[in-house]
Amino acid sequence: MMLTEAEVRNLSICAGCGQCLVDCPVYKASADTTHLPLFKGRMLRKIYESSHGILSALAADPRSEVERLLSAWSSRIYECTLCGACSENCKYEIEPHKLWYRLREYVYTRNYAPDSLKAVVENLRVHGNPYGLSKGARRFWLRKASSKVGIPVGEAKTIYFIGCTTVAKHEDRPIAISMAKILNKAGVDWAILGVEEPCCGAPIQMIGDETLLYGHARRVVQKLREAGAETVVTACPTCYRMLSQEYKAILGGDLPFKVEHSSTYVKRLIEEGYIRVGYAGVKAGYHDPCELSRHTGIISEPRRLMEMVGYEVYDPDYSGEKTFCCGGGGMIKACNAELSSKVSTVRVHQLARGGVDIIVTACPSCKSSLSAASSGLGLKVLDIVEAVAQNLEDG
Numbered sequence: 001m002m003l004t005e006a007e008v009r010n011l012s013i014c015a016g017c018g019q020c021l022v023d024c025p026v027y028k029a030s031a032d033t034t035h036l037p038l039f040k041g042r043m044l045r046k047i048y049e050s051s052h053g054i055l056s057a058l059a060a061d062p063r064s065e066v067e068r069l070l071s072a073w074s075s076r077i078y079e080c081t082l083c084g085a086c087s088e089n090c091k092y093e094i095e096p097h098k099l100w101y102r103l104r105e106y107v108y109t110r111n112y113a114p115d116s117l118k119a120v121v122e123n124l125r126v127h128g129n130p131y132g133l134s135k136g137a138r139r140f141w142l143r144k145a146s147s148k149v150g151i152p153v154g155e156a157k158t159i160y161f162i163g164c165t166t167v168a169k170h171e172d173r174p175i176a177i178s179m180a181k182i183l184n185k186a187g188v189d190w191a192i193l194g195v196e197e198p199c200c201g202a203p204i205q206m207i208g209d210e211t212l213l214y215g216h217a218r219r220v221v222q223k224l225r226e227a228g229a230e231t232v233v234t235a236c237p238t239c240y241r242m243l244s245q246e247y248k249a250i251l252g253g254d255l256p257f258k259v260e261h262s263s264t265y266v267k268r269l270i271e272e273g274y275i276r277v278g279y280a281g282v283k284a285g286y287h288d289p290c291e292l293s294r295h296t297g298i299i300s301e302p303r304r305l306m307e308m309v310g311y312e313v314y315d316p317d318y319s320g321e322k323t324f325c326c327g328g329g330g331m332i333k334a335c336n337a338e339l340s341s342k343v344s345t346v347r348v349h350q351l352a353r354g355g356v357d358i359i360v361t362a363c364p365s366c367k368s369s370l371s372a373a374s375s376g377l378g379l380k381v382l383d384i385v386e387a388v389a390q391n392l393e394d395g
């Protein structure tokens with residue numbers, strides 16, 4: 001197993017204090033100790049020691065022990081939302097959730113990843129998206145969406161990168177329609193890549209196929225460059241993290257365009273007078289997506305946008321960089337859907353405690369997970385751009 005010097009150092013200085021487990025959403029939902037961050041940490045240490053250092057020479061057959069470990073417990077490595085709450089709580093700044101990516105890479109390349117996750121990678125290879133949505137199905141949706149609102153396809157200064165989840169999930173499609181309404185109303189020179197829009201590659205990073213990721217990232221940048229993008233705006237925080245942070249590291253340099261999340265972009269459109277919004281007057285619980293608040297630092301902008309449309313913002317326990325995963329992160333849903341929905345249920349109850357009229361978030365994946373879990377409570381979930389589009393004023 002290859003780890004960087006910093007990762008080896010982090011692994012070796014882990015004090016075993018257990019602070020990382022305190023807010024782990026998966027452990028909170030399952031109460032199963034094999035979901036603890038420490039469990040994954042021990043596995044990683046065992047795997048590393050089986051092939052490095054004095055222990056690998058002394059132990060009788062360290063590799064077969066690792067094989068046994070992986071065949072019994074590999075699914076536990078993916079039963080984690082990669083939310084980063086463990087890293088948030090670690091006083092030693094070990095950033096355990098980043099080590100989980102390396103663990104996944106190792107498990108995947110040794111062919112121990114669960115079949116459902118291998119199928120996701122295959123979908124990406126064949127269809128260009130993790131859901132296995134065909135180009136025909138994508139074209140059909142686009143035609144239907146275009147009958148409701150103008151959606152230009154092709155070249156433009158601003159490319160709206162829709163993201164696979166928004167297109168694939170029925171409940172998320174209104175996010176794309178809302179973005180189109182906002183961009184049209186603001187008179188932006190914009191377009192989408194249409195059926196040619198590739199996945200941002202996050203699923204392959206999360207599953208652990210780092211080899212596929214490099215070529216994939218290059219192709220995405222090439223497509224956006226060919227479309228003439230000066231700005232790429234996306235309402236998906238995972239696409240945003242990949243395009244604004246990960247690609248620079250993967251491809252080694254700055255990208256030829258600026259990348260923005262919809263929350264900062266739309267907020268600026270309002271502030272600069274390109275669009276005007278009315279006053280909604282409802283109490284809304286805001287769910288911070290892990291990818292947006294903890295991983296990319298966008299916390300105040302969605303709240304400000306909510307205030308602009310007249311929402312009274314309720315911050316539940318676990319807000320901002322201390323957020324609690326919606327249950328849909330880290331490909332956990334593809335690995336263990338039942339566990340994923342248990343996490344979503346915990347989160348929805350935290351939000352509902354504020355006596356809110358509605359739940360608002362800024363991520364298609366969070367919207368989808370929270371919508372499923374909140375239906376029994378009669379609470380509707382909206383993405384922030386939907387809230388803006390619903391309250392657009394004429395003129």
Ligand code: SF4
Binds near residue numbers: 013017018019
């Ligand atoms: S909080 Fe940090 S130091 Fe403590 S057990 Fe977790 S990873 Fe190790």
Ligand code: SF4
Binds near residue numbers: 079097
């Ligand atoms: S990344 Fe999140 S779900 Fe995974 S171990 Fe850390 S706290 Fe738990």
